[in-house]
Amino acid sequence: MAQDIFSQVNLQRVYRRRRLTNKIMLGLTGLMLVLALIPLIWIIVYVLIKGGRHINLDFFIHLPQPMGTTGGGILHAIEGSLVMVVLASVFSIPPALLAAFYLTTHESTPLASAIRFSTDLLAGVPSITVGLFGYAVIVLAQKHYSALAGGVVLAIIMLPVVIRSAEEMLKLVPPDLRAGSLALGAPEWKTAIKVVLPAAAEGIITGIMLGVARATGETAPLLFTALGNDNYEIGKMIKQGIEHNQSIFDVLGRIFEQPADALPLTLWKYAQQPYPERVEQSWAVALVLMLFVLSLNILARVWIARRRSALQ
Amino acid sequence: MQTQTLTRKIETENLSVFYGSFKAISDVSVEIYENNVTALIGPSGCGKSTFLRSLNRLNDLVPKTAVAGKVLLDDTDIYAPSQDVVDIRRRVGIVFQRPNPFPMSIFDNVAYGPRLYGIKKKSVLAEIVEESLRGAALWDEVKDKLDKSGLALSGGQQQRLCIARTIAIEPEVILMDEPASALDPIATLRIEELIRKLRERFTIVIVTHNMQQAARVSDYTAFFNMGDDRAGYLVEFDETDRIFTNPQQKLTEEYITGRFG
Ligand SMILES: Nc1ncnc2c1ncn2[C@@H]1O[C@H](COP(=O)(O)OP(=O)(O)OP(=O)(O)O)[C@@H](O)[C@H]1O
Ligand SMILES: [Mg+2]
Numbered sequence: 259m260a261q262d263i264f265s266q267v268n269l270q271r272v273y274r275r276r277r278l279t280n281k282i283m284l285g286l287t288g289l290m291l292v293l294a295l296i297p298l299i300w301i302i303v304y305v306l307i308k309g310g311r312h313i314n315l316d317f318f319i320h321l322p323q324p325m326g327t328t329g330g331g332i333l334h335a336i337e338g339s340l341v342m343v344v345l346a347s348v349f350s351i352p353p354a355l356l357a358a359f360y361l362t363t364h365e366s367t368p369l370a371s372a373i374r375f376s377t378d379l380l381a382g383v384p385s386i387t388v389g390l391f392g393y394a395v396i397v398l399a400q401k402h403y404s405a406l407a408g409g410v411v412l413a414i415i416m417l418p419v420v421i422r423s424a425e426e427m428l429k430l431v432p433p434d435l436r437a438g439s440l441a442l443g444a445p446e447w448k449t450a451i452k453v454v455l456p457a458a459a460e461g462i463i464t465g466i467m468l469g470v471a472r473a474t475g476e477t478a479p480l481l482f483t484a485l486g487n488d489n490y491e492i493g494k495m496i497k498q499g500i501e502h503n504q505s506i507f508d509v510l511g512r513i514f515e516q517p518a519d520a521l522p523l524t525l526w527k528y529a530q531q532p533y534p535e536r537v538e539q540s541w542a543v544a545l546v547l548m549l550f551v552l553s554l555n556i557l558a559r560v561w562i563a564r565r566r567s568a569l570q
Numbered sequence: 571m572q573t574q575t576l577t578r579k580i581e582t583e584n585l586s587v588f589y590g591s592f593k594a595i596s597d598v599s600v601e602i603y604e605n606n607v608t609a610l611i612g613p614s615g616c617g618k619s620t621f622l623r624s625l626n627r628l629n630d631l632v633p634k635t636a637v638a639g640k641v642l643l644d645d646t647d648i649y650a651p652s653q654d655v656v657d658i659r660r661r662v663g664i665v666f667q668r669p670n671p672f673p674m675s676i677f678d679n680v681a682y683g684p685r686l687y688g689i690k691k692k693s694v695l696a697e698i699v700e701e702s703l704r705g706a707a708l709w710d711e712v713k714d715k716l717d718k719s720g721l722a723l724s725g726g727q728q729q730r731l732c733i734a735r736t737i738a739i740e741p742e743v744i745l746m747d748e749p750a751s752a753l754d755p756i757a758t759l760r761i762e763e764l765i766r767k768l769r770e771r772f773t774i775v776i777v778t779h780n781m782q783q784a785a786r787v788s789d790y791t792a793f794f795n796m797g798d799d800r801a802g803y804l805v806e807f808d809e810t811d812r813i814f815t816n817p818q819q820k821l822t823e824e825y826i827t828g829r830f831g
Contacts, residue, residue, distance in 0.1 A: 366633070438670045438732070441628055441663065442683040442739060443656040452682070456673045 302548070309545030312538055318546075322488050328535055332543055334490040338405060338518035339474060339550070341492070342484060345409025345514070346473045350416040351466060358424035359450055362431075373421075381418035388414050389479030397483055405518035408484030415476055416469035423465025427458040460562045467558045471551045477522040486527065487517040521547040577604040579743060579773040580625060584639035586801075587620050587629060594620045596801040597639070600792055602743075607765060607774045609784035609810065612794030613825070617802025618777045621794070622745050625775065626662035627655050643743075660687070663741035667748040669728035671720030671735075676703075676712050679720040679731055683739035698738055705771075706734035707764050726757025733764065737772070744768065746776040750783065762787050781826055785814050793822045 316331055323330030357373055364370050392411035397403055431454050439449040455462070480486075492513055499509035521543055528540035580602040587595050595617035602608050610618045620629065627648060629635045641648045648658045672679050680699040689695060699716070703709040708730040712723070720731050729749060736744055746765070750758040765774060765787045778784050784791055791813040793805045806813065806822045817823045824830050 364633075432668070432670065434666045434668060434670045435672070437628060437631060438664075438666060438735075439672065439682070440631060441626065441659055442686060442735070443659040444682075444686050445656075448686070452674070453672045 305541065305545050305548055308538075309541035309543070312542035313545060317539075317542060321491060325531065325536070326533055330539075332521070332524055332539075332546065334488055335519045335521045335524040335543065336546065336550075337492045338408075338484065338487065338490050338523075339520040341405050341513060341518060342408040342412055342480075342520060343470060343473050345406065346412035346416050347466070347470060349410060349413035350420060350469065354417055354420035354469075355424055355455075355462070357421050358428055359454075361421075361425045362428040363446070377418045377421050380414070381422070384478075385415055385476055386478035386481075389482040392479060393482035402515070403483060403485035403517040404515050405484055405490075406514040408480050408518060408520065409514075411479040411483050412473040412476060415479065416473045419469040419472055420465055423468060424458075424462050427461030427465060428454060430461065431457045460565070463558050463562065467555055470554060474551055474554075475522055475547065477520075477526050480520050480523050484520060484523065485517040486519045486523055488519070490516060490518045521550065576606070578602070579604040579644065580775075581642040581645075582621075582625075582639065583642070585621070585624065585641060586638040587617070587624050588636040588638075589620075589632065590634045593799065593801040595624075595794075596797065596799075596803045598794075598802075598804045599639075600804055600807050602773060602775055603790065604773050605769060605771075606789040607769050607776060607787050608790045608792065609788035610775065610777045610792050610794060611779070611781065611784050611825070612802065612805075613796060613830075614779075615800075615802075616794045616796040618794055619747050620802070622747055622775060622777055623664070625743070625745055626659050626664055628659075628664060630655065660739055661741055662743040662745060663736035663739065664745040664747070665729070665732050665736055665749045668752050669725055669732055671723070671728050671731050673719070673721060675717045676720050676723070676731060677716040680734050680738050683735060687739065699734075702734040702738040703731075705737050705768070706730045707760065707767075708734055724757070726753050726760060729753060729757070729761060730764065733761075733768075737768070741772065743773045743775065746774065748777050748779060751779065758783070781814075781828075785810060793817075793819075793825060795821060795825070 316329065318331055318336065319333055320329075320331035321334050322332065357377075361370050361373060388411050391414075392407050396407040396410060400407070435457055436449055436454055439453045440446070444452075495512050495516075496509055498504075499506075499512070525540050525543040525547065528536045528543060531537060531540075578601050582598055582600050585595065585598045586593060598621060610621065612618055623629045624637060625641060625643075625648075629637070637649055643658065643661065647653065648662075672682060674682075677696075677699055680702050681695045684695060684698050689698070700709060700713075703712060708727060711727060712718075712731075720728065723731060729752075733744075733749075749765075750761045753761065762783060765776065768774060769789075776784075776787065778787075788810045790807065791810045792807040793813065794802045795805045797803050806817060806819045808818070812818075813822060814826055817826065821830075
């Protein structure tokens with residue numbers, strides 16, 4: 259019966275058509291890939307060309323020169339970005355991981371739905387609004403702009419990114435792995451730290467990197483919180499601390515309490531200056547920013563690869 | 571297969587388990603004897619895993635499960651409010667269908683349980699690890715790479731690692747949920763040999779879909795079936811030899827001869 263049916267269709271034709279469709283679709287996906295890569299490569303090459311000229315050691319280790327003069331660097335922005343991103347990570351990663359754990363272990367409780375909903379809302383809040391919130395709650399209360407306030411608003415921006423990606427990664431951990439630990443009598447928290455987290459570590463790190471990259475690139479929220487500070491220099495603050503015999507907490511306090519600059523903030527400011535030298539420098543800042551995020555990503559990937567091979 | 575006097579290790583009395591409003595098993599009363607292997611057989615979805623996991627309260631992990639009836643371990647009800655669930659799980663270990671070594675070294679996998687109960691001394695841990703790995707017939711294969719990841723072992727080795735991990739805390743009962751179904755025939759044979767050996771030290775309850783396996787490894791067999799309401803119930807429980815040669819229920823005979831299920 260089946261033979262009768264198949265003797266009536268021209269199989270060769272079916273196969274030919276299938277091969278042709280296959281070729282066309284493959285070509286199409288390849289074309290789309292190239293199209294998608296064009297903007298990325300374009301941006302990288304463009305920034306490399308425009309910014310590369312101004313990159314030299316001085317650019318990394320000096321503070322900016324007064325407007326209108328030549329030379330000077332962006333040490334203040336590099337250090338400010340580092341301080342604020344570290345603060346943002348410290349503030350956001352632990353609560354984000356805890357929230358993600360809650361979401362995976364209590365999947366369908368009302369609180370879990372509430373967390374998921376508000377996380378989505380938070381992710382959709384424009385970053386400038388988050389900045390205004392930081393201004394109202396921290397800057398006005400403290401009566402000054404600070405790296406701390408910048409770190410807090412960046413943390414708020416990182417939070418939903420890390421929660422959602424960590425939740426996705428934790429969901430991929432086989433339930434029996436968790437059950438295996440609990441079945442030995444392990445408490446839930448130990449199971450989370452010793453078994454579930456390591457099993458999902460690679461994906462979670464990638465998610466954290468996404469969050470860090472996002473925080474590193476934010477400009478708007480910092481306008482209202484960190485403000486900017488041409489003289490932000492950690493080395494100097496530490497030296498002063500040592501000279502005045504201050505404790506490490508005093509020095510850290512100063513580092514966090516001062517207004518600070520950040521790479522995207524500097525880029526934005528320089529790009530609007532009437533001095534061509536500054537505009538040129540803003541391209542170099544863009545390049546540093548790009549390399550910063552890129553190298554973070556590469557570091558994370560190297561770490562993951564090393565960990566993988568160590569496990570084998 | 572069985573001659574010496576029987577001690578009752580676990581007894582269930584009219585045990586029913588619910589997932590929300592769905593009754594997964596209904597009124598199961600069965601006795602599990604010390605130092606014997608009891609096999610649970612029955613068609614897919616009839617509640618074998620559910621029954622097994624209710625014996626060490628692993629069902630507690632699933633939200634909205636409820637249990638009616640009793641599970642007595644040495645005559646104490648493990649679902650009694652005063653019972654410490656950690657103590658139950660220490661006394662009743664479980665091996666899962668898919669090998670699930672933790673993402674850590676072979677040594678740490680086996681030492682995980684003992685460490686939970688406060689054993690910290692390296693020399694003591696090393697002794698426990700060696701003994702447990704020997705007990706699980708894995709020692710010779712891994713003794714030179716204890717610091718390598720448990721994930722780097724073959725499937726059969728991983729399953730024996732999980733057995734070693736389970737026996738490292740010296741449970742009284744070991745539950746096994748289709749422990750060999752993800753393994754090739756040779757690895758399966760090794761697991762079966764191991765089960766026969768472990769029987770001397772532990773009470774074992776094993777779920778299997780493989781009739782020959784049930785016949786080979788078990789002393790007693792419980793046959794479950796699914797009722798019209800999809801709730802599983804116990805059809806017959808007896809010595810394995812009797813179940814396979816002279817079952818009392820027609821349904822049992824039909825199932826073991828492959829006429830349904
Ligand atoms: N976590 C759960 N939530 C809701 N229902 C469940 C859950 N786990 C199992 N069930 C249901 O309970 C019934 C019994 O499932 P169980 O896994 O115990 O069967 P089983 O006999 O082990 O089947 P198999 O031989 O396929 O492993 C099935 O109808 C199943 O759909
Ligand atoms: Mg099952």
